[in-house]
Amino acid sequence: MQRNISSQWFWLVLCIISASASARGEMRMQMPTPQPVPRFGPSVKFDPSGVPFELADVRGKAVLILFFQEWCPICNGWSPKLLAQMEKAYSGDRSVILVAMKTDGGGVAGAKQYLKDHGADPSKWVVASDENAAYYIQVTGKNKLWMFSLIDAQGRVITMSAGARFGDVYLPAQMKDSLLAQAKAKPLTGEQSYPAQLDKAELAGEFGKFSVATRLAQPLTRREGEIGDAAKRLVAAVEQVGRQQVADAIKTLGDAGSEDRYDAYSQLKRLGNEFRGADFGKEARDAVSKCRGEAWLRDEMASEQAFGVIQAKGAKLPDDQAKQLVDIYRQLAQRYPQTMYGRMAERLAGAMGG
Numbered sequence: 001m002q003r004n005i006s007s008q009w010f011w012l013v014l015c016i017i018s019a020s021a022s023a024r025g026e027m028r029m030q031m032p033t034p035q036p037v038p039r040f041g042p043s044v045k046f047d048p049s050g051v052p053f054e055l056a057d058v059r060g061k062a063v064l065i066l067f068f069q070e071w072c073p074i075c076n077g078w079s080p081k082l083l084a085q086m087e088k089a090y091s092g093d094r095s096v097i098l099v100a101m102k103t104d105g106g107g108v109a110g111a112k113q114y115l116k117d118h119g120a121d122p123s124k125w126v127v128a129s130d131e132n133a134a135y136y137i138q139v140t141g142k143n144k145l146w147m148f149s150l151i152d153a154q155g156r157v158i159t160m161s162a163g164a165r166f167g168d169v170y171l172p173a174q175m176k177d178s179l180l181a182q183a184k185a186k187p188l189t190g191e192q193s194y195p196a197q198l199d200k201a202e203l204a205g206e207f208g209k210f211s212v213a214t215r216l217a218q219p220l221t222r223r224e225g226e227i228g229d230a231a232k233r234l235v236a237a238v239e240q241v242g243r244q245q246v247a248d249a250i251k252t253l254g255d256a257g258s259e260d261r262y263d264a265y266s267q268l269k270r271l272g273n274e275f276r277g278a279d280f281g282k283e284a285r286d287a288v289s290k291c292r293g294e295a296w297l298r299d300e301m302a303s304e305q306a307f308g309v310i311q312a313k314g315a316k317l318p319d320d321q322a323k324q325l326v327d328i329y330r331q332l333a334q335r336y337p338q339t340m341y342g343r344m345a346e347r348l349a350g351a352m353g354g
Contacts, residue, residue, distance in 0.1 A: 005012075017184055020096035020346055021105075027081050028253040032099050032154060034154070034157065034158045035157045035344075036155065036156055036157075036260075036263065036344055037055060037149075037151050037156060037157050037199070038154060038248065038307070038342075038344060039054065039055060039056060039140065040054065040055065040135060040256040040309070041134065041135055041308065041311030041312065041314070041315060043130050043131040043132060043133075043134035043135050043311070043314065043315035044101070044128055044129070044130050044131075044135050045107065045128060045129050045131070046065050046108065046127070047108050047122075047127045048108075050127070051126075051207045051209070052098075052207070052209070053207060054208070054254060055269060056208075056266060057207060057208025057209065057270070058188070058206075058208045059153060059154065059155055059208070059267065060098070060186055060245065061095055061153060061185050061187070061188060062095060062098055062150060062151065063096070063097045063150075064086070064090060064096055064097070064098055064149075064151075064179065065099040065101055065148060065151065066097065066099065066101065066147075066148045067101050067103050067130070067136045067139075067140075067146065067147050067148065068100065068101070068103070068114070068146050068147070069102065069103055069145065070102070070104060070106070071104055072145060072146075075145060075146055076118070079118050079194065080118045080120075082146075083118055083120040084119060084120070085117065086098065086148075086196070086301070086309075087120060087124050088175065091121075091124035091125075093180075094187035094189075094206060095180060095185040095186050095187050096180070096185060097206075097207075097290035098124060098126065099125065099126045099127075099128060099132050100120070100122075100125040100126070100127050100128070100286065101115060101117075101128040101129065102129045103129075103130045103143070103319075104133070104135045105129075105131075107200070108127055108129050110129065110306065111127050111128065111129050112316060113238075115268050116126065125264070129202060132277055132314070132315060132317055132318055132319050132322075134177070134314040134315045134317070134349070135321075136310070136320065137314070137322050137344060137352065138311070138314070138348060140351070140353020141347075141350075141352050142351065142352070143160070143322065144290075145321045147160055147161065147162055148160070148161055150182075150183060151183075152183035152184060153183055153184045153210060154184075154260070155263065157288070157310065158177065158179075158183060159182070159241065171274040174342060176296060181268050181284050188205050188206050188208065188209040188210075188237075188238070188241050189202050189206055189213070189234055189237050189238060190233065190234070190236075190237030192237075193233055195226060195227060198216075198217060198220065198227075198230055198231060198234055199228055201216035201217040201220075201231075201234055202223075203236060205234065205237075206273075208243075209274075210238050210242055210271075210274040210275065211236050211274045211275070213234065216295075217231045217234045217235050217238075218231070218235060221235060225283035226258060235269070239275075239278065242271060242278065242281070243278075243280045244276050245267065245271055246271050246275075246280045246281070246283055246284045247280070248264075249268045249284070249287075250264075250283065250284070250287050253265055253268065253291065256269050256296075259340065260299035260340075261296070261300075261340075262297070262304075262339065262340045265288065265291060265297065266284075266309060267285050268284040268288050271284045272288060274282035284310070296338075299334075299336055299338070300320060300339045300340060300341070302336065303336035303339040304339075304343075306335075306336070306343050307332065307344065308343040310325060310328055310329065310345075313325065323352055325348075325352065326349050327349075329348050329349035330346070330349045331343040333346035333349060334347040
């Protein structure tokens with residue numbers, strides 16, 4: 001996305017105003033109620049050389065998404081310090097995934113180059129681009145300057161914050177303990193560390209690719225000594241996480257009054273496929289089968305499909321035209337008021353239209 005000169009000057013002035021405002025406060029917005037986050041739509045592209053990444057796959061971990069741009073010279077002045085602080089605080093924590101998502105064009109290559117040029121290590125991030133800032137707008141309701149959103153272990157946004165203070169850097173690292181306590185995040189392959197021979201299996205497990213993690217680790221369980229023992233621990237940790245997630249999702253699915261019911265259904269579909277050979281994998285598939293044909297599920301699936309159509313439309317709109325989607329979101333919310341995506345659409349319409 002290219003901005004014209006007058007637009008650049010307008011946003012530069014806004015950048016200075018916003019930065020000055022943040023000098024008087026943290027510009028942090030605590031969500032009054034944790035909000036479900038939309039799945040990545042067609043506007044989001046990831047580094048093809050990295051591990052395939054979906055938010056739904058990493059339930060149990062925290063995801064810190066940094067939305068950033070390169071056009072703002074003031075932001076470029078403090079961004080190296082902010083990136084370094086975030087890497088120091090979070091990149092070594094297996095309960096957190098760091099996502100760097102560039103929202104002002106340039107694609108994934110441009111995002112990686114920006115990180116390198118500003119002293120960051122792209123290998124410590126899941127690097128992505130967001131065409132026309134469409135996903136950024138869906139998460140925050142606005143297309144502002146640098147912000148980060150923390151997504152908790154249940155896949156909900158629990159806090160959003162601006163990236164900096166004027167003249168100094170706002171330190172998300174200072175909030176690390178309180179944020180992760182709120183997020184209730186844990187590594188998906190257990191708290192213990194593993195030898196280098198299990199790096200690929202561990203990485204797959206931490207990205208929710210449980211069947212891949214098990215397939216990679218299983219042959220090493222036959223070895224004697226440290227490697228064999230570590231491989232057995234990893235397989236057991238993955239199975240424990242899967243079993244608990246299935247149990248939790250089945251409980252939520254059975255609660256007709258829960259707003260997370262459809263999310264639980266979607267989780268069970270995924271977990272049933274990831275653990276096809278396990279007894280709890282069968283329990284997940286059985287729970288999914290029992291719901292098919294029910295009216296509530298038909299509405300949820302229809303609203304998700306409609307939301308996806310809006311996502312696709314938003315990916316093609318320049319960010320300054322995103323308000324065209326407000327009425328469409330409102331129509332979806334009115335048609336499916338009791339669904340997860342209907343509620344999400346209502347929240348977005350309010351945020352974008354305000």
